[in-house]
Structures are given as C-alpha cells and as structure tokens.
Amino acid sequence: MDSQLGISEAEMNEMSLVLQSRVATDILTQVEGMLEQRTSxxxxxxxxxxxxxxxxxxxxxxxxxxxxxxxxxxxxxxxxxxxxxxxxxxxxxxxxxxxxxxxxxxxxxxxxxxxxxxxxxxxxxxxxxxxxxxxxxxxxxxxxxxxxxxxxxxxxxxxxxxxxxxxxxxxxxxxxxxxxxxxxxxxxxxxxxxxxxxxxxxxxxxxxxxxxxxxxxxxxxxxxxxxxxxxxxxxxLPNLSTSVIQSKRKALAGAVWQTAMATCLSSVGVGSTMHAVVPKLMDTLKSYQQAFCLDDVSLQRLASITGISFEDLQREVTSTFGRQLSAQEVEGCLSQAVSAKQFLVTQLERSVPILGTVVFGGIITFAASYILLTTALKNLSEDGERVMQKVLIVSVCKQNS
The missing domain is CATH 3.40.50.300 (P-loop containing nucleotide triphosphate hydrolases)
Incomplete structure (x- = not known):
C-alpha cells in the first residue's frame, strides 16, 4: 500500500535496506552509485x-x-x-x-x-x-x-x-x-x-x-x-507522443527517493539543511527540464525544426518548474511542501525509523524534497504534452497545405 506521501511500500523497503546499519557517508555513496548507474x-x-x-x-x-x-x-x-x-x-x-x-x-x-x-x-x-x-x-x-x-x-x-x-x-x-x-x-x-x-x-x-x-x-x-x-x-527521445512523455515521467519518478535522499544526506552539517539542498535540487530540476525538452536550448532547437517561434513554444510552458526556475522559487516551494505535508513526516519517520537518526533531523527536508520533485515531474510532463500538441497541430497543417 502506498503511503500518503506517495512513496510505495517497495520504495519504503528499499530505503530501509539501504539505510540499515550505515552511517550517512556510506549511505550517500551507495545512493549516488545507484543514481550514477542510470546515467553512465x-x-x-x-x-x-x-x-x-x-x-x-x-x-x-x-x-x-x-x-x-x-x-x-x-x-x-x-x-x-x-x-x-x-x-x-x-x-x-x-x-x-x-x-x-x-x-x-x-x-x-x-x-x-x-x-x-x-x-x-x-x-x-x-x-x-x-x-x-x-x-x-x-x-x-x-x-x-x-x-x-x-x-x-x-x-x-x-x-x-x-x-x-x-x-x-x-x-x-x-x-x-x-x-x-x-x-x-x-x-x-x-x-x-x-x-x-x-x-x-x-x-x-x-x-x-x-x-x-x-x-x-x-x-x-x-x-x-x-x-x-x-x-x-x-x-x-524527442517528445513525439504522450506515451513517451508519460514513460519519461514514470522512469524519473522511480528514482525520486534516491535523488531526495542523496540531496538530503549531502547537506548534513552544512548550515540550514533546507537552504543547503537548494543547489542540488536546482540541478535535478534542470535535468528534468532537459528530459522533457523544455529548457531554453531544447525549445530553441525545436523552434528551428518546426518553424514555430521560440516564444510561441515557451507560452505552452506554464508551470513554475518549467518557467520560473530560480533558487528563491525552489526554496519557496520547499517551504510550502513542509507546511502542507508536515503531518506526513511522522508517518515517514514511523515507516523508516532509521532515517531520522541517520540524517540528524533531515527527515523533514527529505519529505519536502520528495514532494517537490514529484510535483515537478507531474507539472513538467504536462508542459511537455502541451508543447507536443502545439507542434503536432502545426505539423498536420503543413502536411495538409
């Protein structure tokens, strides 16, 4: 059964196995290794x-x-x-x-x-x-x-x-x-x-x-x-169908807990935990933009192929994570996630009790990061579908003209 946070039972079990009997640096090394395997x-x-x-x-x-x-x-x-x-x-x-x-x-x-x-x-x-x-x-x-x-x-x-x-x-x-x-x-x-x-x-x-x-x-x-x-x-892959976009979202969602965990662990002992995770979250969100072909370079590339202006394509990108990506925006979204989901932290702490011990109170930051990244994937995939539909309409018109 999935938790209210959206983390599945399988993900909970995987986290527990990784966290069991390891200090923060060991866990960070293992989690980052899991993420690197997906891109190397x-x-x-x-x-x-x-x-x-x-x-x-x-x-x-x-x-x-x-x-x-x-x-x-x-x-x-x-x-x-x-x-x-x-x-x-x-x-x-x-x-x-x-x-x-x-x-x-x-x-x-x-x-x-x-x-x-x-x-x-x-x-x-x-x-x-x-x-x-x-x-x-x-x-x-x-x-x-x-x-x-x-x-x-x-x-x-x-x-x-x-x-x-x-x-x-x-x-x-x-x-x-x-x-x-x-x-x-x-x-x-x-x-x-x-x-x-x-x-x-x-x-x-x-x-x-x-x-x-x-x-x-x-x-x-x-x-x-x-x-x-x-x-x-x-x-x-370029976004040629809804199936590809949704497959991207599902694949990236499968690594959200590892990404949130690595982000949280890497900030242990670095001032305010919530503030310290922002740069790494920014890097992850930029990679999400590229995966859904929504960053400025990808949109410029798409504009040169389709003949649709960059500005017209950009207007289809309406989410905060697609258009207003800044450190201030990310930190604000983290704060909103904490206040909106504070009651879920207790559930996560109960499900994976060692997390709170290892991260030294960073469990709140982990939960907020997980919520932010999950929300970003949903919003960016929707942005990607709007851009794709815009291109599809123009392509059909060109073929029929």
Whole structure:
C-alpha cells in the first residue's frame, strides 16, 4: 500500500535496506552509485542503408535537431558518409547514433560489411531505405539476425510517395492508407523472402517525425531494450507522443527517493539543511527540464525544426518548474511542501525509523524534497504534452497545405 506521501511500500523497503546499519557517508555513496548507474551506460545505435536513403536526416530527426544545426549529421543528395561517424544526443551524450557508410556502392561488400563496421559494437541496427527494396537489404538483415542482433527496417520519405500519388491525374488515386499498406506489405514480403521472421517495418518521414510510424518506432525500441540502456534511450527521445512523455515521467519518478535522499544526506552539517539542498535540487530540476525538452536550448532547437517561434513554444510552458526556475522559487516551494505535508513526516519517520537518526533531523527536508520533485515531474510532463500538441497541430497543417 502506498503511503500518503506517495512513496510505495517497495520504495519504503528499499530505503530501509539501504539505510540499515550505515552511517550517512556510506549511505550517500551507495545512493549516488545507484543514481550514477542510470546515467553512465552507453547506447550505440547503428543506422545503415543505401546512399541517398536519408540516413543522416533520420539521425537528425531521431535526435531532435535541425539538418542545419552545428551538431547535425551532414545531409545531401550524394554519398556523404565514407566512414562510421557517431552523433551523440545533444542532451544525452551517452546515446550515440552512428551513421555508417552507405550500402549498394562499389565499396560495399555484403559478406564483410558488418565486420568492417564493427558489428559487435552496436546495440541494434536500423536499416533505412527510401526506394524499392533491394537484395542488399535482406542480405544485411539476415547477417544481423545470424549475429543475434536486432534490426528495425525503416521505409523513409513516405511523404514523397503520398505526394506522388496525389499528383497522378491519369488514373484513380489510391488513398493514403492504401499506399502505406502497399509499402509495408512489400517490405515485409521481401524481408520474409530473405528468411527474416516477423520483420519490424516502420514507415516514416524524417521531415514529419510526429506523423506516420516515427512514434511507434520510438515505443518499439523502448519496449525491446532493458535496464539502464532503456532508461538512457528514453530520456534522449524527442517528445513525439504522450506515451513517451508519460514513460519519461514514470522512469524519473522511480528514482525520486534516491535523488531526495542523496540531496538530503549531502547537506548534513552544512548550515540550514533546507537552504543547503537548494543547489542540488536546482540541478535535478534542470535535468528534468532537459528530459522533457523544455529548457531554453531544447525549445530553441525545436523552434528551428518546426518553424514555430521560440516564444510561441515557451507560452505552452506554464508551470513554475518549467518557467520560473530560480533558487528563491525552489526554496519557496520547499517551504510550502513542509507546511502542507508536515503531518506526513511522522508517518515517514514511523515507516523508516532509521532515517531520522541517520540524517540528524533531515527527515523533514527529505519529505519536502520528495514532494517537490514529484510535483515537478507531474507539472513538467504536462508542459511537455502541451508543447507536443502545439507542434503536432502545426505539423498536420503543413502536411495538409
């Protein structure tokens, strides 16, 4: 049963195990180690495909950066990738997308390609194409599967196929759904011919990541990754769906007690405990803003991609933690949390009695920090959804114009 504070019984038990028979410095080391494990893992994603398929544009869209941004992968109509190059996510440097040399070129040798690019280095592969299915696609898919690695097949530039269909005047146009169904069936059929069982095919456009199968690709990757690598990918993803935003909130909420505990323990003996925790809480709240793509840099990046002004996007961010993040605001929120939830401190002290002893009275600060961070996650996720809806509306209007 969850406590009134919102801490589950499982979290209470975990806290008790960590706190049992340890002094504050030992507990702090253990809790900080638990938090570091969530951010220290590296995720390597390989993106392969024939020259001109839009691999670089896909990498930029996946990372949420504009094609002309300084950190963008180079795009062009000719082959721009001669050797593997890794592009880290702007806000999550431990997540890298690797633009691999194009297949279907004279230098491409199917039998040695994967070995040449370092097959074992990558966690999974994304095969990108934009035209007719080629033999090299299922050859690569077969070799990747034989190496017990996962791959996902992306049919890029489907907006171009739909536009071409709409321009046909000499024959009755098929519906968009019919065109997409044909494209998907063709890819799945050819992969099956290549002895690939249950192929995962995603139809998308790097120019409209909010549409088609881009959000579905995100969720599939999350579902099939595990542990800290799943967490790393999740926090790096642009907000293309409510599911991604809510998954971020849930993942970050799972570490709130460790964050509040580390914040509280690190302030032991440093003047006023309540005042001393503010800088660390500020750092955590800034990381939350980045995770939900709400910091100024992320909003500027989104503005350059969508054409929506930074000011219009910022107006969708209405929470205190999204817009008015300052030391004074954080300290004020802490004080409000203490006064509003004072009666819950006794319950927490009873549930985890050693906490009050170890932190030397910091239990009130812990409770206030926990409440503040939990509230911030709720408010920031709601801000993220408003910004996402704004972008989605503009994207639909552009596609229909």
């Amino acid at each position: 893992v590296t995720l390597n994603i390989a993106v392969i495909g024939e020259s001109g398929a839009g691999k670089s544009a896909f990498i930029n869209a996946f990372r949420g950066v504009a094609d002309d941004a300084p950190e963008a992968a180079e795009t062009g109509v000719t082959a721009t990738t001669q050797m593997a190059k890794g592009y880290p996510h702007p806000n999550a440097r431990n997540v890298l997308l690797w633009d691999l040399p194009g297949i279907g070129t004279p230098s491409f040798q199917p039998n040695t390609y994967l070995e040449d690019v370092g097959l074992l280095k990558y966690d999974f592969f994304i095969i990108v194409t934009a035209d007719r299915f080629q033999q090299c696609h299922y050859t690569l898919a077969k070799y990747i599967t034989q190496a017990q690695k996962k791959f996902y097949f992306v049919r890029n530039k489907v907006d171009r196929d739909l536009e071409a269909n709409a321009r046909r005047r000499s024959q009755k146009c098929l519906s968009d759904d019919d065109i997409l169904m044909q494209l998907r069936a063709n890819c799945e059929k050819n992969l099956t011919i290549g002895q690939v069982e249950t192929p995962r095919v995603f139809l998308l456009s790097s120019f409209y990541p909010q549409s088609y199968d881009f959000p579905a690709l995100q969720m599939t990757l999350l579902e099939e990754l595990e542990g800290h690598k799943q967490h790393a990918l999740l926090l790096s």
